[in-house]
Amino acid sequence: MRAIIFDFFGTLTDPSAELLRKGAFQATADALGVDRDRFWTAMTTSFPERIVGAYGSTRDTLRTIARQCGTDPGDERLDRAVAVHHAGAEKVRTPRNGALAVLDHLRTHNYRLGLISDCSSELCEAWSGTAYAPRIDAPVFSWREGHRKPDPRLYATAAARLGVTPGECWFVGDGGSREHDGALRVGMRPVLVTNAAYPGVGGLRTDPDTYLPDHRIDEIDDLIRLLGSSHDNG
Incomplete structure (x- = not known):
């Protein structure tokens, strides 16, 4: 991966x-x-x-x-x-605890990092000034692409801009917009962020996923452990 x-x-x-x-x-x-x-x-x-x-x-x-x-x-x-x-x-869009550190860690271990977001104009207009922008190699926004998850074109676009195939990608998300089902269908490996420590937010997901990935983590920094002790993709 x-x-x-x-x-x-x-x-x-x-x-x-x-x-x-x-x-x-x-x-x-x-x-x-x-x-x-x-x-x-x-x-x-x-x-x-x-x-x-x-x-x-x-x-x-x-x-x-x-x-x-x-x-x-x-x-x-x-x-x-x-x-x-x-x-x-x-x-x-305040960063979750540990998220930026996880992105930095993954970049130092040669992972290419992408983003797929169902978002309106506000995020796109502000993106370059956010703390996320320098850490993400290929952001893909529904507002710009004219498609929303789980449209396979979004996943294909993200993989292509990263210079990899969909089968070489993990997809990490909290399960809104049927995003994991979309990732699985194009050959990506889905990871569910359960947000178990945030009671009451699960009901805020739009069009929640009916597919439950095999890989599940409660917090974003658990992703490091999921990927294993060796992250060197060089």
């Missing part, structure tokens, strides 16, 4: 940070001057379309959602709302 491809939210990020998302959306609603409940409903129901780029950039998305909620914000108000929305998104 020459490469490891990670899910993002709830795998590399702090799973409990997802509980902050509703408050972040409420702050954006306030900045836009729209009703909080209407905004929350519009954002959550539009998730499947937003993550494949149908709503465009964050600025375009917020303008569209605000209009759906009965408000047409001016440019200045929209600018403030975009800034607030990005600040809220940053809180939700």
Whole structure:
């Protein structure tokens, strides 16, 4: 196995940070001057379309959602709302304990590292400034690719950008979006991060996997032990 491809939210990020998302959306609603409940409903129901780029950039998305909620914000108000929305998104993507150290460890042992994330525009627009960016060789975002997990094209794209075959990849994720089933179907070796230490977050997974991988770890740093005592892929 020459490469490891990670899910993002709830795998590399702090799973409990997802509980902050509703408050972040409420702050954006306030900045836009729209009703909080209407905004929350519009954002959550539009998730499947937003993550494949149908709503465009964050600025375009917020303008569209605000209009759906009965408000047409001016440019200045929209600018403030975009800034607030990005600040809220940053809180939700806080690295989980040990995740960055695990990525650094794997890189020093010659693993190629990839990412497949079902995400909307916020992550793509902020990616280059995150702590994850210099550690991931090939990030693949549903918003840019126009497909969402478990579409096999995402897995194939990640492997190709890493310069490996799917059969040379581990796929590590918390089990949302039927991601492990997708990984298995293209020949990757799936690893479930159970997040057992984070009660209450399992129900936040979108379209949870029905397939349960043979390989399971409770925490991200358990991946080092799973891979074994020798990591030299050189």
